Amino acid sequence: MATETVKIDAKLVKELREKSGxxxxxxxxxxxxxxxxMENAFVVLRKRGMASAAKKASRTTNEGAVGTYIHAGGKIGVMxxxxxxxxxVARTEGFQELLRDIAMHIAAVDPRYIGREEVTEADIEREKEVYRAQAAASGKPANIIEKxxxxxxxxxxxEVCLLDQPFIKEQxxxxxxxxxTQVGKMGENIAVRRFARFKIGEPTATFAQAKQVVAEEPQA
Structure with a gap:
């Protein structure tokens, strides 16, 4: 026996469309x-957007745009x-808004890297040594320390990777x-390729660049 289709008010559909894109x-x-x-439906769309993003992640991104954000009366700048x-897609309002939001986030939160794969081995080992020493001092067994x-x-x-950070406008x-979510809306792979953050009074700027991965063209 066929399952009865739930009747949905067109106003709800329009509202979800405006909310999710x-x-x-x-x-x-x-x-x-x-x-x-409405809330559960938005979650469903977000999950589908994440799945869509995963499928598109290997696709080559040769276009895009550079955006800037200046904060605190010119004391902090991000590119x-x-x-x-x-x-x-690079010229669309949605893409440009995403670009501005990411620049604003970097200005506020000051990440050091784009993703985990960019974190240096030296930084990782230094952090692990500190945490192991702190845990060992507590007297906990080795298996608990590793967890x-x-x-x-x-x-x-x-704390240090842009992609892992809670978004400043939606924690x-x-x-x-x-x-x-934007990949799902726009139908294209989107990636932060690099950024630079400058702050008056600091001796050096923060620079970060993603490792370049070139997708192989499918065989004919």
Whole structure:
């Protein structure tokens, strides 16, 4: 016996469309799956956006734009290169807004790296040594210390890696999740390629650049 389709008010579909930026058809399906619950439907769309982002992550990003953000009366400045697949998407309002938001986030939170893969081995080992020493001083057994170390390193990555940080305008999501949502909306791979953060009075600026991964072209 066929399952009865839940009837959804067109106003709800429109509201979810405005909130998520997802296509009307996807919004309707998400609301039907969620029995008309707006918050659950938004979660459904976010999950689909993350899955879509994962599928597109290996696609080459040769287009994009450079954005800037100046804060605190000219005392802090950020420049970010955000990459995508086409010049068309790079020029859209949504992409430009994402670029500004990421630059603003970097100005406020001051990450040192883009992602975990950019963290140097020297930094990782130094942090691990500190955490192991702290844990050992507590007298806990080795297996517990290693579990504590995993949690400490996760917190460390959250502090220094842009993609792991809670987004400044939406603390319930990381910067990586914010980008993934936009990938789902725009239908293209989007990646932070590099950034620089300058602050008056500091001797050097913070520079970060993602490791370049070139996707192989599919065989004909």
């Amino acid at each position: 997802a296509p009307m058809g996807d919004c309707l399906k998400a609301l039907q799956e969620s029995n008309g619950d 970010v290169e955000l990459a995508c697949e086409s010049d068309f 504590m170390l995993e949690g400490k390193m996760g917190k460390f990555y959250e 319930s999501q990381t910067v990586a999740q914010i980008i993934a």
